[in-house]
Amino acid sequence: MFITFEGIDASGKSTQIKLFENYLIQHNFKVIVVREPGGTKLSEEIRNILLSKENFNMVKECEIFLFSASRAQLVREVIIPKLQEGYIVLSDRFHDSTTAYQGTGRDISLDDVFVIHRIAIDNCIPDLTYFLDIPFEESIRRKKQNNISPDRIESMGKEFFERVREGYLQIQKREPERFKVINGVDEPEEIHKKIVEIFNNKLNSQKEMI
Ligand code: TYD
Numbered sequence: 338m339f340i341t342f343e344g345i346d347a348s349g350k351s352t353q354i355k356l357f358e359n360y361l362i363q364h365n366f367k368v369i370v371v372r373e374p375g376g377t378k379l380s381e382e383i384r385n386i387l388l389s390k391e392n393f394n395m396v397k398e399c400e401i402f403l404f405s406a407s408r409a410q411l412v413r414e415v416i417i418p419k420l421q422e423g424y425i426v427l428s429d430r431f432h433d434s435t436t437a438y439q440g441t442g443r444d445i446s447l448d449d450v451f452v453i454h455r456i457a458i459d460n461c462i463p464d465l466t467y468f469l470d471i472p473f474e475e476s477i478r479r480k481k482q483n484n485i486s487p488d489r490i491e492s493m494g495k496e497f498f499e500r501v502r503e504g505y506l507q508i509q510k511r512e513p514e515r516f517k518v519i520n521g522v523d524e525p526e527e528i529h530k531k532i533v534e535i536f537n538n539k540l541n542s543q544k545e546m547i
Contacts, residue, residue: 441504469521
């Protein structure tokens with residue numbers, strides 16, 4: 338199974354991925370965690386270009402191709418081979434980030450975004466996606482609390498992030514079976530329980546299909 342985690346910055350993805358990874362290991366699943374952009378040597382190099390504040394003048398067309406180039410490499414070098422070996426692959430962000438940030442956020446037409454996805458990921462579409470939904474104000478509060486300095490994309494303002502959130506919510510409307518919205522403001526343990534419950538439902542429905 339291929340499972341992705343989405344959310345605006347400081348939505349609690351890493352905490353939840355860690356908790357879920359531990360749960361899967363305890364239940365004897367083989368599991369691997371990757372992150373985007375990144376996850377292979379080449380993709381990590383692209384990540385540095387994407388997030389460096391020195392590249393403040395990067396145009397949105399360049400940005401979408403770089404995120405997608407990094408993903409194309411990750412899919413073929415790691416994700417597909419690991420799925421074939423029977424691993425559950427967890428990814429911290431995937432193509433929905435591009436749809437929400439570059440598509441709805443930066444206003445690249447979704448038709449174009451979908452063509453780029455087709456080239457980059459082909460049919461390696463997640464079986465399940467968790468979107469940890471928090472308001473922009475909560476993201477700012479958490480980042481201040483943890484003293485995190487923003488990268489190039491995180492430096493964008495409230496309006497941008499509201500468009501990104503809206504972009505995510507539109508994905509849920511198009512693909513409600515795959516894309517699960519979870520209230521990211523709840524307690525971490527509470528969120529973890531929901532993630533496990535949704536996963537087990539999915540697992541059972543896949544077994545029924547076999
Ligand atoms: P990262 O430090 O990994 O942030 P986070 O911990 O929030 O995941 O930085 C990734 C940044 O890149 C984040 O601001 C979201 C953005 N991004 C896009 O704009 N498009 C994409 O396709 C992806 C994968 C990430």
